[in-house]
Amino acid sequence: MAFATAPAVADAPLAGLSSSGLSSTAMVGLILSSLDSDKAEEVVVIDLAGKSSMADALIIASGTSSRHVGSMADHILRRLKGAGAPSVVVEGRAAGDWVLIDAKDVVVHLFRPEVRRFYSLERLWETPASLLGTAAGQSAQAGP
Numbered sequence: 001m002a003f004a005t006a007p008a009v010a011d012a013p014l015a016g017l018s019s020s021g022l023s024s025t026a027m028v029g030l031i032l033s034s035l036d037s038d039k040a041e042e043v044v045v046i047d048l049a050g051k052s053s054m055a056d057a058l059i060i061a062s063g064t065s066s067r068h069v070g071s072m073a074d075h076i077l078r079r080l081k082g083a084g085a086p087s088v089v090v091e092g093r094a095a096g097d098w099v100l101i102d103a104k105d106v107v108v109h110l111f112r113p114e115v116r117r118f119y120s121l122e123r124l125w126e127t128p129a130s131l132l133g134t135a136a137g138q139s140a141q142a143g144p
Contacts, residue, residue, distance in 0.1 A: 022083050024049070024056035024105045031108060034079050035061050038072045041113070046125050058125065059108045062116050066096030069110045073099040076108060 022030075028045060035043055040061040049056040063069035073093050080088050080103055089102040097115045101108040109121055 022085060027080070027083070027085070027103060027106045028057050028059065030079050030083055031059055031076055031103075031106060034076045035059075035072060038063075038068070038075055040072055040110075042116075044122060046122075055102075055107045056105045057107075058121075059106065060111070060116070060121055061108070062111050062113045064113075066112060069099055069112055070096040072110050073101060076101055 043061040046058040063072050091100040092098050097112050099110040
């Protein structure tokens with residue numbers, strides 16, 4: 001799977017229009033704009049188009065606190081609603097540790113940093129080659 005930081009996602013080959021008439025690429029752009037405005041940290045976009053039927057893109061970002069995470073989620077929801085996204089499902093907004101926003105074609109995970117480190121979702125989407133490279137790098141660093 002390819003990982004992209006926020007600026008590189010504009011070139012990502014995401015799928016066509018969603019059920020709302022908003023393309024996956026436009027939806028990702030809208031969400032990234034919101035996250036940038038809210039000063040989200042460590043934003044990662046994973047292109048799932050053609051690789052998973054779950055969604056076309058997965059966005060993972062961190063906030064500095066539960067309040068920051070909740071605020072980012074609220075702003076994303078307002079922007080999606082304003083753009084005509086029909087049914088967006090949200091989980092975890094009350095606690096603010098991990099908020100999941102399912103906008104059908106794009107899924108967003110917002111975390112507090114320590115919760116993100118614990119669940120390490122990015123590792124679930126790493127390619128076998130990158131895992132082998134990481135394992136080889138770790139064993140080389142360990143020494144004889």
